[in-house]
Amino acid sequence: MLKKWFSQAAAAGMMITLAVTVAACGGDNAAQSPSPAQATVATVKTTAPTGSPAAGTVTAASDTMAPPEKAPGVNNYVQQAGNEAKPTTAATSKPKRTYDSYTVEKPLLMGVAIGDSQDSVVKLHGTPKSHYLMDDAEDPINVYEYDGFHIGLNPQKQVEFVEVASSEEDPGLNSLRLGQTTAEAAKALGKPDSSTDYVMTYKTKTTVLKLDIDTKSKTIQSIKLFGRSE
Secondary structure, X not given: OHHHHHHHHHHHHHHHHHHHHHHHHHHHHHHHOOOHXXXXXXXXXXXXXXXXXXXXXXXXXXXXXXOOOOOOOOOHXXXXXXXXXXXXXXXXXXOOOOOOOOOOOOOOEOOEXXXXXXXXXXXXXXXXXXXXXXXXXXXXXXXXXXXXXXEEEOOOOEEEEEEEOOOOOOOOOOOOOOOOEHHHHHXXXXXXXXXXXXXXXXXXXXXXXXXEEEOOOOEEEEEEEEEOOO
């Protein structure tokens, strides 16, 4: 009886061992077997005929990427034959020049003194943009016109007067310019030798500096330096 029981137990153990072994083998095969979805993908990739739309699509997507398009108007000159990029040149403005300031010992306007030669004027300011003759029966004056000022030359080709015509010019009067007030003129040049509501004058032995004044605004409308006889 005991021997029969051992025989049945041994048989049951063998059955259990066999079931575990079969389950283990089945698990390995399940892990290695692709899912239905995976099997489908593998089939599509491997069975698509060469040159078919599917194969061409896969190849284009994986191997070749089209370059992104440029935004319209960006570096278009590169695409146009015969068009080369040209460097831009900044607009040049008139160079600013400074002159010796007016003094009683050395009365100057625009760096020019009464009696200076025509050659010295051209050397300092260059060739005038135009000139005209003031018809005077006794002493005709040849007027050189520059941007912002005029210079009159007598028949001996010497400076007879200098006149400022633009507030953009710094005439060399301690920063005084056209359009400034009579108070600013007095501050820049000191007390005038004579003054009215219409004109302020500064005199030396050989020159007169004349400032014409607007009576309403009390601002300087013209500045002129000319010679005087003692």
